[in-house]
Amino acid sequence: MESGPTRRAEDGGLDPLAVCSLPSGDLDERLAWIQREILPHATASERRPRGRVIELRDAPGLAAKLDHLISLERDCCAGIVFERGETSRPDHLRLEIRGVDPDASVFAVLDPTGRSDATSVRIGKAVGFGAIVSFLVCCVLPLAAGTIFGAAAVAPIASLDAPGPIALGALVGSAAAWRWQAVRSRC
Secondary structure, eight states, rough: OOOOOGGGOOOOOHHHHOOOOOOOHHHHHHHIIIIIIIIIGGEEEEEETTTEEEEEETTTTTTHHHHHHHHHHHHHOOOEEEEEOOOOOOTTTEEEEBBOOOOHHHHHTTTTTTTOOHHHHHHHHHHHHHHHHHHIIIIHHHHHHHHHHOOHHHHGGGGGHHHHHHHHHHHHHHHHHHHHHHHHHHH
């Protein structure tokens, strides 16, 4: 692997998976350990311009686990800074990761809250697609049919221009877009 600019994301942060010096099997074990031991305590993840901040609900032994994680990461991820800090809430800890691409794929795997920043974008896209489908089926289709085939052809589909079918069209369109995005993100 080349060093230098090829390891950098477009926004100036390092891609953690590109600079990790662990062999693939060890990396998988590390990620599984983080998901098992650290992330169940996570309450929030915040994107920063060159990093991420993960807030965790304090639990017995969690501070020691975070310190252990930080020492492990310092050994294998040169150029990325890991630090543990406290939050304004006394029962929470904070893991700061700096010098990293905040949108790196590893954060989807290590999403602490079950929702990544990309999830809100995904929801927005699904809802928008659902609204478009509803508009086309319930508004444009009856108007187009009336224009092309005359008023007699509109009668069977005129009932689509009602709140129930419009809501159903939006819901079905949103669900289809949500599922399509999930399949696409796995590829």
